[in-house]
Amino acid sequence: MQIKSNNFIPAAQIGINDAEQAAAVRKGTTGAYNNRLAAVFADGKAHGEAMRRQAAAAKRRTLKHLPDLLEQAEARMQANGTVVLWAESAEEANQHVLDIAQRHAVKRVAKAKSMLSEEIGLNAVLQSADIEVVETDLGEYILQINGEKPSHIVAPIVHKSKESVRDLFIDKHAMPYTDDAGEMTQFARQILREKFLSAEMGITGGNFIIAETGSVCLVTNEGNARLVTTIPPVHVAVVGIEKLVGTVEEYATLTQMLTRSATGQTMTVYTHMLNGPRRPGEKDGPEHSYVILIDNGRSKIYASNYAEALACIRCGACLNGCPVYRSTGGHAYGWVYPGPIGAVITPLLQGLENAKQLPHASSLCGMCKEVCPVDIDLPRMLLDLRHDLVEVGVTDRTWDWGIAGWKTVNKSPRLFELSGKAAARGGRFAPSQLPGPLGGWTMYRSLPSFAPKSFRQMWRERNSDE
Ligand code: SF4
Numbered sequence: 001m002q003i004k005s006n007n008f009i010p011a012a013q014i015g016i017n018d019a020e021q022a023a024a025v026r027k028g029t030t031g032a033y034n035n036r037l038a039a040v041f042a043d044g045k046a047h048g049e050a051m052r053r054q055a056a057a058a059k060r061r062t063l064k065h066l067p068d069l070l071e072q073a074e075a076r077m078q079a080n081g082t083v084v085l086w087a088e089s090a091e092e093a094n095q096h097v098l099d100i101a102q103r104h105a106v107k108r109v110a111k112a113k114s115m116l117s118e119e120i121g122l123n124a125v126l127q128s129a130d131i132e133v134v135e136t137d138l139g140e141y142i143l144q145i146n147g148e149k150p151s152h153i154v155a156p157i158v159h160k161s162k163e164s165v166r167d168l169f170i171d172k173h174a175m176p177y178t179d180d181a182g183e184m185t186q187f188a189r190q191i192l193r194e195k196f197l198s199a200e201m202g203i204t205g206g207n208f209i210i211a212e213t214g215s216v217c218l219v220t221n222e223g224n225a226r227l228v229t230t231i232p233p234v235h236v237a238v239v240g241i242e243k244l245v246g247t248v249e250e251y252a253t254l255t256q257m258l259t260r261s262a263t264g265q266t267m268t269v270y271t272h273m274l275n276g277p278r279r280p281g282e283k284d285g286p287e288h289s290y291v292i293l294i295d296n297g298r299s300k301i302y303a304s305n306y307a308e309a310l311a312c313i314r315c316g317a318c319l320n321g322c323p324v325y326r327s328t329g330g331h332a333y334g335w336v337y338p339g340p341i342g343a344v345i346t347p348l349l350q351g352l353e354n355a356k357q358l359p360h361a362s363s364l365c366g367m368c369k370e371v372c373p374v375d376i377d378l379p380r381m382l383l384d385l386r387h388d389l390v391e392v393g394v395t396d397r398t399w400d401w402g403i404a405g406w407k408t409v410n411k412s413p414r415l416f417e418l419s420g421k422a423a424a425r426g427g428r429f430a431p432s433q434l435p436g437p438l439g440g441w442t443m444y445r446s447l448p449s450f451a452p453k454s455f456r457q458m459w460r461e462r463n464s465d466e
Contacts, residue, residue: 055257058245060311061246063311085290093238110196111133150330151330205218229285258313261371301349321367322362334346356389359382
């Protein structure tokens, strides 16, 4: 997926002005936010906070021992009969999937939702090799037939209204008119069922891999991942190396926090623990099972001050709580991962120069940290990224000049006083809309009026009166 994150400001403007999208995002995120609150604190505040601390500690332990856990997971998965492949880059990961598909003469792939597959651009690679890829998560399927990208890491079509989905199905599939979401789902299900039955390969991501058992764990609500991982003879899981957890016990805590934080459920409808291919005597499951462990920039993050970002379990709670995301929607962020976690990992994975506006796409209100089930300090990382932007010199020129001017004035008492006087005298003639690049500041706010006298002036006058 081509990165467009340096276009954040105009893209955000489009998102804010799109009334239908704004209403859909507001409704979706508000509902998810409230559901999370109810689910995380269902057994009281203290219990919810204790679970959160436990989940955060489990992920920190995993990160501390990540290299060892990856080796342990590889050995366990191999013992389960899974072929484990490693990929340093997106290209290498895609080549692995392509090789597997060609080895098994695959013509159609049924795919469950995977943000990592979006990150590496897997669909385009398979399609260019004449392999049909069918997204089987309902939201992803809707996006696929409309040529769109997800705008949320858990609810990919949070930006779409029911009416727009209805019109799309009528347009693309001649669906009989209905306003009933259940009927629309049934309609899509019939189309997808036929695709499941004829796919030679199923592709999923992985919410977790448990190192001590070698299990690939998935949480879903639609049941499509169960079909993707049991009907086709080949199953491939593409999983980021940060998705490890050490033990089943840690997994139990993390998966509960994931579902509570993502959708407000104590458990999702389907919870999968996949342990390799079908064994003799088993009735279903793939004949061949592959797991591709993908780095694609994660080792670099692991070695940096931002390693904490790898604790993310992709629950989406920080998106639902973020006032910026809730206003702009996810497409404004210009790459795969939107919201506060996207504002942190996009510059880290794609380069600061390609996402220089994202660290500023936050009011630093702290909500993202407050709702994060693994207590990632996103505001700290956003501030550090702003610092890095200045260090490596990829800030906006106008901004640089503005800061340089502000610094010069504030370092000199004389200039400070003079500028205060000038602002007090000239401020009343200033237009309500500032011109040029300064205009962005007054687009949504009024220019504050300056006090007629500065504090220094009043201080001097008071002292001279005594
Ligand atoms: S940073 Fe935290 S809140 Fe945001 S998606 Fe990741 S785990 Fe969820």
